[in-house]
Amino acid sequence: MTEAYIYDAVRTPRGKGRPDGSLHEVTSVALSARLLNAVKERSGLEGHAVEDVIWGNVTQVKEQGGCLARSAVLESDLDQSIPGLAINRFCASGMEAVNLAANQVKGGAGNAYIAGGVEMMGRVAMGSDGAAIAVDPSLTFKTYFVPQGISADIIATEYGFSREEADALAVESQNRAALAWSENRFAKSIVPVLDQNGLTILDRDEYMRPGTSLEDLGRLKASFQEMGEIMPGFDKVAMLKYPHLERINHIHHAGNSSGIVDGAAAVLIGNAEFGKAHGLKPRARIRATAKIGTDPTIMLTGPVPVTEKILKDSGMSISDIDLFEVNEAFASVVLRFMQAFQVDPGLVNVNGGSIAMGHPLGATGAIIIGTLLDELERQDKNVGLATLCIASGMGAATIIERV
DSSP states (O other): OOOOOOEEEOOOOOSSSTTTTHHHHHHHEEHHOOOHHHHHHHHHOOOOOEEEEEOOOOOOOOOSOOOOOHHHHHSSSSSSOOOOOEETTTHHOOOOOOHHHHOOOHSSSSSEEEEEEEEETTTTTTTOOOOHHHHHHHHHHHHHHHHHHHHHHHHHHHHTOOOOHHHHHHHHHHHHHHHHHTTTTTTTBBOOEOTTTTTEEEOOOSSSOOOOHHHHHTTOSSSHHHHTTTOOHHHHHHHHOOOOSSOOOOOOOOTTTOOEEEEEEEEEEEEEHHHHHHHHHOEEEEEEEEEOOOTTTTOOOHHHHHHHHHHHHHHHOHHHHHHEOOOBBBBHHHHHHHHTTTTOOOGHHHHHEEHHHHOOOHHHHHHHHHHHHHHHHHTTTEEEEEEEEEEETEEEEEEEEEO
């Protein structure tokens, strides 16, 4: 089978996903086009250089509706002969775009793709698409649906994680992100966002809260306790599925959960022939990809079984992995991953994660693949695994290896 290589990986800085965020006046199409142009310019792409643009975005309504990928191509300087495919696997949409592109290349369906995703959470609100899993009673009753924050608290209760452990992970995420930015570790991949006059709108992740302490987080109220215990009483729904739990320990709050932000990311993937034709050197090969379905009530445990699956499918063990990126949707997700595999915390999310820098839903999967590659190069290590939990109970993973 043909190998699929990563030739480039870029992302925008992440802006606060609210009206006072720096990217609030930028549309998802414009931000996506900015990254497509960056890939084109950095790699010297002309004409029908790539087979397709595969683009993830989660809330596919309003300005993020239609085939956003094709709209972004037409807005960009890419040739109009390049089509576009918009996909949605919730939080893993950006990763699934990369994985789809890689597997198309491996299967011989084109020499190269641009894959990634976008989410402008400050412009198109999460949940505004009215997903059936959350609003259709016939499905919510069948699946014992609860909001993700409740699911994260179920994980903490089921696997014994305390508020203090979750807060400590959050503080570490902030510290690592601040250090990474101070040492310019993201410089290779960051594409500043400019206005129509070429002036910089944003060139740095702005959601971070450097200097956050355990004391600061200790003063925050648990975000999901009221909806769990009082109205509409989701804890009771969850305990129908998990009757062995006497109660749910609500440990998550805004400080140890992922931030709502705007952002986009893109990865250029191609075979060896594409690299030779364009004078490009591959940075890594995509060694394996995987996805899996999990219990939709606890919902966010997917990184564990999908990692087990991708390791089994590729004939690898956890000890073969040098570095890990596990999306920090909630602190308990990462704590459970490290507990399940007995992974050294120093190898996981080395430069911080979504708790510190934010989680632009459709883009995050592509972001963490790029971050993982940059860090493998910085540390001169070889193999990395990126994984995310996914709404409705799924998991996705990608293993990359430097070349």
